[in-house]
Amino acid sequence: MLNTYTSYQLIAKDIGKAIDRVEAQPTVERDTKYYLENITKVKSIEQFVKDDRLFKYAMKAHGLQDMAYAKAFMVKALKEGISDRDSFANKLTDKRYAEFVDTYNFEAHGETATIFSKAQQGTVDKYLRQTLEENAGKDNEGVRLALYFQRKAPSIKSFYQVLADPALAKVVRTALALPESFASADIDRQVKFFEEKLKIENISDPKKLGEFLKRFTSLWEINNPSSPVQQSAGLLFGAPVSYGVSTDLMFAMQKLRF
CATH class of the missing domain: 1.10.3700.10 (AGR C 984p-like)
Structure with missing residues (x-):
């Protein structure tokens, strides 16, 4: 897979x-x-x-x-x-x-x-795109989230807007390696943290967006392995291995500023 x-x-x-x-x-x-x-x-x-x-x-x-x-x-x-x-x-x-x-x-x-x-x-155009994303999500929810974020990115102007949309917020939290519990923190605190790690204007820049979604999909894969081999390895060693994620990329993902 x-x-x-x-x-x-x-x-x-x-x-x-x-x-x-x-x-x-x-x-x-x-x-x-x-x-x-x-x-x-x-x-x-x-x-x-x-x-x-x-x-x-x-x-x-x-x-x-x-x-x-x-x-x-x-x-x-x-x-x-x-x-x-x-x-x-x-x-x-x-x-x-x-x-x-x-x-x-x-x-x-x-x-x-x-x-x-x-x-x-x-x-109709919205329906077709929505269906495309839903179909992708049946195999891998991370792909659906990435496609959704890509679609919404040009209209994102603030992190308050991101937090108002659970799917967008989930992508950002995943890309920043934040636990789900962070979603329950004070809204202003979440926005401040996001602003320290991301530049909102980069989200609408195609190149920067590409880098951001590469980070998101890579971290999603680590936490939600697609491969049965990867899943088995995660059970044996207590953590999912980085199937499909290069060592260079793993090091690059430690840099939280985008």
Whole structure:
């Protein structure tokens, strides 16, 4: 089995082709066809959430599939919109809800909310990328996290934003070799520590991001070995061996500043 870094690289080096393969999957193809054929027929929030197939597609596209059952919650967010900074969606820590409301902005656009490209092909593009990441995660959760971080990186402007997203925070903690218990520390303390170890502007720099994700995937592999041989070695000697991680890289990973 390929290690985490190699698996991530195989997908990341040509995201376009990887997404094309996802799009060609029969189930994905059928669901996407249904979505595009029906989304513009939706003229109200009530109509939107009533069509379960349509609504679930939209929710998954925004990474919210686990909340697809909470229709009353989503109706409230959609009705209040995002024009008011104190609206329900804007006050939620998880900004995926505000992004969802922005895509289907019935509060601002009424019956025409679904005619915009972000509610049509824009949502399809998000759905395909989301499915790609989920498929990768079935084999290796570290690959899914790396792909997700790569996708979100250009929009990351502060470590408070990172901490508001459990997946992003997990990547950073792993890359800094921090225990999961660190997540329970005071938020300001976590941000201060991150700022001491990472430069937020480097996250949006492709080269620096590549180095950061190489570190993350390598440390993830050590803690979550992909190879059965590696797993056995970890059980015998009390710690996972660094399968697929060179000695030079292991030394480089001791430098915490990025």
